[in-house]
Amino acid sequence: MGSTSDNKEILQKAGLRLTRQRSEVLEVFTNKKTALSQADIEKVLPPQFDRITLYRILRSFEGSGILHKVLDDSGTTRFALCGHHCSEEEHQHEHVHFKCSACEKIQCLEEVEIPQIRLPKGYVFTEAKLLVEGICKNCSESR
Amino acid sequence: MGSTSDNKEILQKAGLRLTRQRSEVLEVFTNKKTALSQADIEKVLPPQFDRITLYRILRSFEGSGILHKVLDDSGTTRFALCGHHCSEEEHQHEHVHFKCSACEKIQCLEEVEIPQIRLPKGYVFTEAKLLVEGICKNCSESR
DNA sequence: ACAATAAATGCAACTGTGTTGCGGTAAGTA
DNA sequence: TACTTACCGCAACACAGTTGCATTTATTGT
Numbered sequence: 389m390g391s392t393s394d395n396k397e398i399l400q401k402a403g404l405r406l407t408r409q410r411s412e413v414l415e416v417f418t419n420k421k422t423a424l425s426q427a428d429i430e431k432v433l434p435p436q437f438d439r440i441t442l443y444r445i446l447r448s449f450e451g452s453g454i455l456h457k458v459l460d461d462s463g464t465t466r467f468a469l470c471g472h473h474c475s476e477e478e479h480q481h482e483h484v485h486f487k488c489s490a491c492e493k494i495q496c497l498e499e500v501e502i503p504q505i506r507l508p509k510g511y512v513f514t515e516a517k518l519l520v521e522g523i524c525k526n527c528s529e530s531r
Numbered sequence: 532m533g534s535t536s537d538n539k540e541i542l543q544k545a546g547l548r549l550t551r552q553r554s555e556v557l558e559v560f561t562n563k564k565t566a567l568s569q570a571d572i573e574k575v576l577p578p579q580f581d582r583i584t585l586y587r588i589l590r591s592f593e594g595s596g597i598l599h600k601v602l603d604d605s606g607t608t609r610f611a612l613c614g615h616h617c618s619e620e621e622h623q624h625e626h627v628h629f630k631c632s633a634c635e636k637i638q639c640l641e642e643v644e645i646p647q648i649r650l651p652k653g654y655v656f657t658e659a660k661l662l663v664e665g666i667c668k669n670c671s672e673s674r
Numbered sequence: 675a676c677a678a679t680a681a682a683t684g685c686a687a688c689t690g691t692g693t694t695g696c697g698g699t700a701a702g703t704a
Numbered sequence: 705t706a707c708t709t710a711c712c713g714c715a716a717c718a719c720a721g722t723t724g725c726a727t728t729t730a731t732t733g734t
Contacts, residue, residue, distance in 0.1 A: 405701050405710060426691075438713050443692070445711095459602045459662060463721080464691075484648065489657060497654075503646040505627065505661070510668030511640075514632060518648070519602060519660045525653030548681060548730050569720075581684050586721070588682090606692075607720075 394418075402452035409437070413445050414454075423458040423466040423485065423494040458485050458494055459517045471498050482516065488524035495524070537561075545595035552580070556588050557597075566601040566609040566628065566637040601628050601637055602662045614641050625659065631667035638667070 395414045399406050416432050417424065426442060433442070446467055449455040455467040471483070484500040487493070502518045538557045542549050559575050560567065569585060576585070589610055592598040598610040614626070627643040630636075645661045 407701070407711065409712070439691095440693085440714080441712055448711095457604050459604055459660070461600045461602055461608075461660065463606070463608050465604075465606050486650075486654065497651065500648065500650065502661075503648070505643065505646075505663055507629075507643065507663065507665070508640065508668070510671055511629065512666040512671050513663060514665040515663070517602070517604070517662045517664075518645075520648055520650065520656060520658070521660075522650070522657040523655040525651070528653055528655050550682065550730070552683070582720095583685080583722085584683055591682095 398454060402449075402454055404448060404452060409441055410445055410449075412437070413442065413449070417455070417467075417469045421495060423460075423468040423496070425464045425466045427464070428466075458496075459519045460487070460494065461519070466494060468494075468496050471496070485517070485519045486524060487519060487521045488527055489521055490523055490527040493524065494519075541597060545592075545597055547591060547595060552584055553588055553592075555580070556585065556592070560598070560610075560612045564638060566603075566611040566639070568607045568609045570607070571609075601639075602660045603630070603637065604662070609637060611637075611639050614639070628660070628662045629667060630662060630664045631670055632664055633666055633670035636667065637662075 395411045396406050398414065399410060404410065412433060413429065416429055420428075420432070426439075426446065429442060429446075430437070430439070446455065450457060450467065453470055456470050458466040458468050460466050468485075482502050484497045484502060486495055486497050488495075497520075502516050505513065505516055507513055538554045539549050541557065542553060547553065555576060556572065559572050563571075563575070569582075569589065572585060572589075573580070573582070589598065593600060593610065596613055599613050601609040601611050603609050611628075625645050627640045627645060629638055629640050631638075640663075645659050648656065648659055650656055
């Protein structure tokens with residue numbers, strides 16, 4: 389679970405240097421498994437961790453395919469760890485994001501694929517992002 | 532196209548008072564047909580239109596089913612006019628939102644329905660929101 | 675048509691997220 | 705070990721979102 393050597397490999401593959409700050413951020417994502425906003429991450433990191441550094445780490449991770457942005461209707465941007473086959477050129481995120489109305493957490497359902505969408509004539513398809521809202525497994529079982 | 536009497540009807544059905552400001556905002560949405568951010572709307576409205584008033588109008592319209600929030604990965608909230616059968620209790624937005632990578636506009640594809648999603652055991656489905664990215668009809672035809 | 679009243683507006687003030695520039699620091703490399 | 709360049713940390717700023725309160729205005733009943 390998120391060892392230092394894992395982090396090193398992830399960063400090297402992305403062409404990024406291994407720094408203490410980046411390792412810490414990666415740790416957060418491998419421990420928590422939900423999509424996280426910058427505020428969420430700041431709560432977990434040591435309080436002296438620089439806000440702007442975190443901001444830039446998130447963007448560079450996104451750019452190199454380590455993280456992907458998660459759609460959200462709340463206004464704040466959230467990120468989640470990319471599954472296996474993401475590269476800088478081609479992200480593979482055709483999976484569903486699930487937002488629980490009870491615990492408010494957003495998680496990736498990697499196993500649920502987004503069905504084919506039939507667009508009207510004239511429209512060209514590039515990518516689809518699907519957010520499902522409801523009650524997650526955890527919350528529905530603890531009743 | 533967006534007459535005053537239309538506005539009156541829309542607002543009365545929603546239990547909201549008919550004011551000049553609300554009419555102006557409604558006009559904007561019936562003229563432009565894409566999803567609009569608060570900044571987009573401010574550009575169109577007279578410059579003395581109060582920012583906070585607009586903010587509250589958008590929220591109250593959303594609460595009473597006149598507008599719905601549109602998912603976006605850019606961080607800023609956007610709204611679009613609801614189709615026919617929206618009430619305060621039950622919004623009906625199981626349609627697709629389409630974001631054009633060329634003109635950056637987001638529109639509702641009311642005619643495209645979101646397919647059934649099969650969730651893993653334990654998950655309860657409430658609602659699904661789908662954003663498709665690609666090239667819109669306008670942009671793909673003007674090549 | 676007018677007064678009562680509750681809703682809506684407009685202003686002030688503030689919080690929080692997003693973003694850029696730049697000097698100092700530290701990771702990778704020879 | 706020294707060099708080069710990416711990365712970090714600070715400052716400063718732009719702008720979206722949010723709340724409280726005094727004033728104005730749309731509706732309701734007389």
